[in-house]
Amino acid sequence: MVWYVASLVLLLGGLVPATLIGSRRGPTDRLVGLILTSAIVVLSMLTLAQAYGQPMYLIVPLVLAVLSVAGVLVFTRLLGPR
């Protein structure tokens, strides 16, 4: 039960503001929102995997942690000097 509550707080308390940051203003603000969203989703998936009692679900946050870094670095390259 504790893990469900923690997941809910992470999703409502973390993912909602991160998504709002990623959906407003200019491209750099949105990139910050993307970074925050990725980190919070990774942590949410960890707690949800624990809540469901399925360790195999941990593969998803592992892959996301790696790919989100690569994705953000691609965006920093694309948003580079004009």
Added chain:
Amino acid sequence: MQIAVDVLLFAGVAIVAVSAWAALLLRGVFVRLHYLSPVTSLGGPLIGIALGLENGWGLTTGLILLVVGLLAVSGPVVAVATTRVVAQREAVVLEESPQ
């Protein structure tokens, strides 16, 4: 042990939630970038340690700690790269600054 798990878990969750809302409510990209660090370097490890204590030693804990470790290491890297791009776009630094 369960108390320690709960305290660590909710401390980590609270840090993540407060950092996210602070990043939303404060203005300026540079200010928002500061609030990435508590999520990846403090909140994440606390949640990871709570999960590790809950599961005990094993492959599951190893995988959890790997994920949290990756997050902790990549967070500052990504933040610095983003800061550099923002600084270049706002002409705070020279575009030819070292890679």
